[in-house]
Amino acid sequence: MQKLRALWMRLCGLLLHPRGHQDDFEAELESHLAMHTEDGIRAGLSAQEARQQALIKLGGVEQTRQAYRERATMPWLENLVRDVRYAPRTLVRQRAVSAVAVISIGLGIGANATIFSMVSRFVLRPAPVGDPSTLLSLQIIADRESCCNNFSWPLYQDLREDARSFANVAAYYDLVPASIGGYGEPERVWGQATTNNFFDTLELPMVLGRGFSSNDELQPVIVLGQNLWKRRFNGDSAIVGKTILLSGRSFTVVGIAPAAFHSVDQILHTEFWVPLGIAAQLVPNLPSKAPRDYHWLDVVARMRPGVTRLQVQAEMDTLAARFAQSFPATDKGERFAMEQAGALPMRDRSSVLIFLGALLLVALLLLAIAAANVANLLFAQAASRQRDMAVRLALGATRGRLRRQMLIESTLMAICGGIMGVLLSLGSTRGLSALRLPAPVPLDLHVGLDWRVLLFCFLLSVLSGVLLGIGPAWAAARPLVPNALKGEEALARPGRKLSLRNLLMVAQTAMSVVLLSATVLFLRSLQEAAGINIGFNPRGMLIFSVDPRVHGYTATKTVAFLDQLRERLRALPGVAAAVCTDVAPLSGGNRSDGFSAADQSGKQLPSAELYMVTPGYFEALGIRRLAGRDFGSETAGGPKIAVVNEAFAERLFGETDAVGRHINGPTGNYEIVGVVGNMKSRTLGEQTRPILYRSLAQSVEGDPSLMGYTLIMKTAGDPAALSETVRRQVYALDPAMAIYNEETMEEHVRTAYVLPNLAATLFGIFGGMGVILAATGLYGVVSYSVSRRTREIGIRIALGARPGTVEGLFVRQGIALTLIALALGWPAAWMLTKIAASLLYGVQPHDAVTFLCVPLFLVAIALVACWIPARRAALVDPMRALRTE
Numbered sequence: 028m029q030k031l032r033a034l035w036m037r038l039c040g041l042l043l044h045p046r047g048h049q050d051d052f053e054a055e056l057e058s059h060l061a062m063h064t065e066d067g068i069r070a071g072l073s074a075q076e077a078r079q080q081a082l083i084k085l086g087g088v089e090q091t092r093q094a095y096r097e098r099a100t101m102p103w104l105e106n107l108v109r110d111v112r113y114a115p116r117t118l119v120r121q122r123a124v125s126a127v128a129v130i131s132i133g134l135g136i137g138a139n140a141t142i143f144s145m146v147s148r149f150v151l152r153p154a155p156v157g158d159p160s161t162l163l164s165l166q167i168i169a170d171r172e173s174c175c176n177n178f179s180w181p182l183y184q185d186l187r188e189d190a191r192s193f194a195n196v197a198a199y200y201d202l203v204p205a206s207i208g209g210y211g212e213p214e215r216v217w218g219q220a221t222t223n224n225f226f227d228t229l230e231l232p233m234v235l236g237r238g239f240s241s242n243d244e245l246q247p248v249i250v251l252g253q254n255l256w257k258r259r260f261n262g263d264s265a266i267v268g269k270t271i272l273l274s275g276r277s278f279t280v281v282g283i284a285p286a287a288f289h290s291v292d293q294i295l296h297t298e299f300w301v302p303l304g305i306a307a308q309l310v311p312n313l314p315s316k317a318p319r320d321y322h323w324l325d326v327v328a329r330m331r332p333g334v335t336r337l338q339v340q341a342e343m344d345t346l347a348a349r350f351a352q353s354f355p356a357t358d359k360g361e362r363f364a365m366e367q368a369g370a371l372p373m374r375d376r377s378s379v380l381i382f383l384g385a386l387l388l389v390a391l392l393l394l395a396i397a398a399a400n401v402a403n404l405l406f407a408q409a410a411s412r413q414r415d416m417a418v419r420l421a422l423g424a425t426r427g428r429l430r431r432q433m434l435i436e437s438t439l440m441a442i443c444g445g446i447m448g449v450l451l452s453l454g455s456t457r458g459l460s461a462l463r464l465p466a467p468v469p470l471d472l473h474v475g476l477d478w479r480v481l482l483f484c485f486l487l488s489v490l491s492g493v494l495l496g497i498g499p500a501w502a503a504a505r506p507l508v509p510n511a512l513k514g515e516e517a518l519a520r521p522g523r524k525l526s527l528r529n530l531l532m533v534a535q536t537a538m539s540v541v542l543l544s545a546t547v548l549f550l551r552s553l554q555e556a557a558g559i560n561i562g563f564n565p566r567g568m569l570i571f572s573v574d575p576r577v578h579g580y581t582a583t584k585t586v587a588f589l590d591q592l593r594e595r596l597r598a599l600p601g602v603a604a605a606v607c608t609d610v611a612p613l614s615g616g617n618r619s620d621g622f623s624a625a626d627q628s629g630k631q632l633p634s635a636e637l638y639m640v641t642p643g644y645f646e647a648l649g650i651r652r653l654a655g656r657d658f659g660s661e662t663a664g665g666p667k668i669a670v671v672n673e674a675f676a677e678r679l680f681g682e683t684d685a686v687g688r689h690i691n692g693p694t695g696n697y698e699i700v701g702v703v704g705n706m707k708s709r710t711l712g713e714q715t716r717p718i719l720y721r722s723l724a725q726s727v728e729g730d731p732s733l734m735g736y737t738l739i740m741k742t743a744g745d746p747a748a749l750s751e752t753v754r755r756q757v758y759a760l761d762p763a764m765a766i767y768n769e770e771t772m773e774e775h776v777r778t779a780y781v782l783p784n785l786a787a788t789l790f791g792i793f794g795g796m797g798v799i800l801a802a803t804g805l806y807g808v809v810s811y812s813v814s815r816r817t818r819e820i821g822i823r824i825a826l827g828a829r830p831g832t833v834e835g836l837f838v839r840q841g842i843a844l845t846l847i848a849l850a851l852g853w854p855a856a857w858m859l860t861k862i863a864a865s866l867l868y869g870v871q872p873h874d875a876v877t878f879l880c881v882p883l884f885l886v887a888i889a890l891v892a893c894w895i896p897a898r899r900a901a902l903v904d905p906m907r908a909l910r911t912e
Contacts, residue, residue, distance in 0.1 A: 114436045125440060128401045132444025132491060134796055135394030137451030140476070140484050142390040142789075144456050146383050147479040149294075154369025155287040157230025162368040163339070164291065165326040170360035176373065177322040182350070182358070186326070189346055192339040193328040197221065197228035201295060201325050202468055203309050204733065205274045206577050206765035210261055212754075215574065215735075215767035217469050218299035219290065220306030220313075226250070226282075228329050229291070236267035236282030244304040249278040252298035253286035273299070274309055274577040275763065289471050291327055293369050296471040309577060310733070319357045327368050339365065385862050386789060392542050393793045393800075394487070398495055399535035400804045405437060405499040406531075430501060437496025438489060445488030452476060462785065465778040466615045467734045467768075532804050533848045536889075539801035540852025540881060541859055546794025547877045548860060548870060553787035555869030556780060562706025563612065564649035568772035569746035570611055571753060573764055574735030582663070582728035588760060589723070589736055593641065595756045596740055599749065604647040604741040607723060609639040609732035611739070611772070612648075613779040615709055618730075622719065624679055625689035625696065632679045635671075635717040636708045637694070639726045639736075645670070645703050647741045655686040655701030661722040668722060669697035672705050675717035694721070694730050711779050712868045739772070746771045783868055798885070802892045809841045810896035830901035834894070841893030842886070849882050856881075 060081050067077025118125040153159035165186075166176040178186070178198065187196040199221040207216050226238025234253050249271070251260075260266055270277045278301065290297045307313050317323060330339060343363040350358040364373070371379055459474045573592075575585040589607050596605035610617055617638070623631040642658045644650075653673060661668060669690070676685035676699075685699045697719070708716045723736075740749060750769060757764050823833060860872040870877075 131397040133447030135397035136448030140452035213765040255298040296469040438492030441492030536848030537852035542797040544856035565772035571769035639723040651704035670701040837897035845889040
């Protein structure tokens with residue numbers, strides 16, 4: 028403790044009063060000199076002899092001052108400060124090398140910052156609630172095949188009453204569509220229906236007002252999200268207690284939730300919350316207090332203080348066994364699983380982690396390539412500084428001090444590269460945030476730089492700087508002093524076939540083989556995706572959605588509204604067709620059911636996509652009709668008919684001639700009246716799915732669409748130009764009707780290409796940078812070899828060597844290193860590209876074209892990179908070369 032106190036006092040003295048302590052010491056030193064000088068004079072010495080004897084007795088003025096400085100200050104800290112202050116001057120003197128190194132490291136760290144920002148956003152960021160570490164999301168895992176992981180209302184009630192590990196348990200229904208007024212046109216918004224203890228369980232403070240209370244279960248009250256409050260109500264600070272219209276119904280605002288909170292599931296973007304007891308007013312088909320076999324609720328629970336997750340899991344296992352015994356028909360074979368609230372959903376976690384892991388691996392690979400490039404530069408720099416290091420050693424500097432100086436320089440260089448990388452990632456994350464997935468529900472995909480990303484970049488910069496500086500610092504600080512003073516370089520001794528710089532270049536090129544192979548695979552995947560037959564023609568179509576149901580329309584009124592709207596749209600100039608469906612194709616998800624043949628065969632089809640459509644749908648989208656007819660003037664009470672696609676007919680009946688056949692399904696029994704061509708339903712990369720098209724007029728009453736209804740208009744002109752006219756037609760029928768998801772069909776289809784586009788763009792950028800860095804590294808190695816062998820080249824030319832022979836000498840050196848790198852990188856690429864198999868479209872991970880073209884391309888790049896310095900070597904003037912020292 029005393030040592031720490033003394034160290035602290037010395038540090039304070041050094042930092043706060045450096046000059047005052049020095050002045051006191053100088054005065055005391057002069058006092059002692061004067062006293063000893065007077066003693067000498069009294070002993071009979073002259074004044075000059077007496078002072079000289081006094082100096083000898085004190086041990087020398089400068090030595091005494093140095094001893095005082097070492098006792099009163101911290102020399103190691105002063106030396107470190109001097110080295111840190113000296114490092115920028117060194118980097119500025121060698122500005123060309125420093126600039127190349129900073130740019131190389133900046134590109135590598137920028138790529139890693141961009142990818143890690145996605146990891147931080149979707150994997151590491153906790154839910155924006157109070158004490159997120161103790162808030163758990165609960166799910167059901169069933170031994171038998173189950174539709175979902177959600178809870179039923181009775182199961183939630185039993186868990187809430189019986190669990191002792193939780194301080195509170197809340198439930199919510201994750202997506203409630205609505206139309207909201209306020210300033211401007213009506214807007215489609217999505218919210219959630221929650222139990223009255225939801226916000227208390229989350230420990231979420233309100234910006235204004237409060238959350239739900241125990242008396243609000245059946246009351247028309249609402250909590251608005253802060254962004255919705257500002258956007259639709261101009262941030263009215265007196266809104267709490269006021270009434271607003273939500274889907275034509277009055278709700279009293281009781282609170283404003285913080286802007287950071289959109290949902291416990293951080294991917295969803297919901298903007299209002301209503302009590303679960305009145306959710307049926309907004310979602311008519313939502314069952315109130317549904318039976319035990321109807322799973323529809325998400326559940327979160329807050330652990331009690333002092334309770335561990337192991338204890339929670341043990342209690343949950345006990346409760347699962349008890350419920351299975353009490354309710355064997357519904358709960359047998361089910362168990363509870365838990366995870367921190369806000370984590371990736373179990374169903375999506377593996378695919379998201381694989382995708383992000385592959386991207387992060389590629390970004391680290393790019394940084395490694397850049398690091399190898401910088402290490403080569405630093406080794407060359409260390410070689411050129413050996414004479415300087417030898418002089419310093421001869422003057423008394425320690426090797427440790429020299430190594431520390433070079434490590435500080437490399438670390439400072441890497442930190443500057445890290446700052447550049449962070450600045451680059453600001454633009455790239457902004458571009459990622461602008462991406463939109465083809466999903467019918469609102470998603471929050473915003474990506475930005477947070478403290479985790481900044482910390483990651485700082486640590487990566489420091490680690491890169493230290494690792495890059497160790498080798499050059501060690502080599503530069505151990506020169507053979509006599510040889511170095513004569514200008515001989517220890518790092519490039521003649522006769523050495525494979526130097527450390529060559530090894531770095533081989534590693535760099537080998538990593539580039541892996542990166543470029545992945546790049547070409549994803550570029551070919553994008554090319555294949557662009558050629559995928561989606562089964563319909565998206566040109567010349569405008570699509571938009573409305574949802575009469577949330578405005579209180581009955582099924583009959585909904586059908587009438589959509590029919591009237593289609594008639595109005597068809598009457599517009601230039602409109603060739605106006606049809607309606609429940610969801611546009613390639614929207615990422617759709618309703619599906621199992622079907623069976625009604626004849627004696629009893630064949631079954633486990634799953635088929637369901638679409639509601641109006642007459643003219645297939646002709647408007649350009650879907651081929653193979654047999655039978657289109658829909659006509661069906662009525663809700665008439666016999667149900669269906670049109671199926673080719674895949675449906677082949678898988679259920681073994682042939683495409685299915686017209687006249689009858690099928691049974693959960694939504695009713697249908698007669699097939701037509702067969703049409705296949706189309707992509709959910710995503711581009713899916714296997715062809717069986718599709719059953721139902722008459723919209725016959726389906727709205729028994730199976731209304733939660734997502735609303737999509738109108739599709741076909742025109743020979745610019746479809747986007749119809750936007751304002753369409754809005755006038757909708758508002759003429761119902762001024763309160765919200766219009767949403769308005770875009771051209773071509774824009775909608777482009778969003779389906781977002782993942783192949785994203786992968787190809789990122790890998791293309793990373794791969795291109797990797798090739799450039801590898802080519803630069805190879806050029807640098809050969810160029811450095813030329814510069815070190817200038818005298819040898821001059822002698823060869825003076826003795827009669829031809830320029831072509833000299834060129835071949837260096838080209839062979841570079842190509843030999845390239846071939847070694849290919850021999851190492853090609854098998855590694857062959858093994859690692861298997862990871863990308865699930866992300867490719869129409870291309871196998873071991874694509875022959877890719878693995879043949881990449882080596883040839885790299886050899887061609889290597890030839891160019893080697894030929895340029897080799898050509899310079901062949902043009903060396905022998906007389907000037909022989910005079911080179």
